[in-house]
Amino acid sequence: MNIKILMASIAILSLGCSEQENAGEASKASTDEGSKGSIEQGLFEIKLYEHNSSLAYSLQYTLTNGEVTVFQLTGVKGERDVPLYNKKLSDKESNSVRSFIGKFPIDSLQAQYRNQCVLDGDQKTILITIAGKKKQSHVSNFYHEGIAKLIELLNSIIPYQFQINYDKEKLERAMQDCNE
Numbered sequence: 001m002n003i004k005i006l007m008a009s010i011a012i013l014s015l016g017c018s019e020q021e022n023a024g025e026a027s028k029a030s031t032d033e034g035s036k037g038s039i040e041q042g043l044f045e046i047k048l049y050e051h052n053s054s055l056a057y058s059l060q061y062t063l064t065n066g067e068v069t070v071f072q073l074t075g076v077k078g079e080r081d082v083p084l085y086n087k088k089l090s091d092k093e094s095n096s097v098r099s100f101i102g103k104f105p106i107d108s109l110q111a112q113y114r115n116q117c118v119l120d121g122d123q124k125t126i127l128i129t130i131a132g133k134k135k136q137s138h139v140s141n142f143y144h145e146g147i148a149k150l151i152e153l154l155n156s157i158i159p160y161q162f163q164i165n166y167d168k169e170k171l172e173r174a175m176q177d178c179n180e
Helices: 003-015 019-029 032-040 091-103 145-157 168-179
Strands: 044-052 057-063 067-074 082-088 112-114 123-130 133-140
């Protein structure tokens, strides 16, 4: 894998979240009641990027209260991003998503989770906005329970061919091998 391409992808995604620090003070001022009301009204967005730098593309999954979309983002000059899937959520799916979002531990999400022993492989970036709070987290060959649940939720909504691979056993085995 070309580390320069991966780092460039991360830098580009970081630019989109530069407002995160500015929103920090405003998000601290919001109350739990206000956040819950905002979630019930559908004021959240989750973007998950699954990077495949060796093939010069990433998949972008976007989940809101009303829909889920999947795009293939190319890293090749002159090529266009390709919409792969778009679905309006049913009421049942929307309620399930809102319930999940209401419990998601956004405040405890770290900026990076990384297996120091693996330089390529499973690379994901998650951008989450919930009731005005914004967080970005890059996950590199690392298993995180909260992110796994988010991926399970997305996979329950999208067709099999677009599902996100996040293999707990493989990632935990790699971490264990690293710690030995």
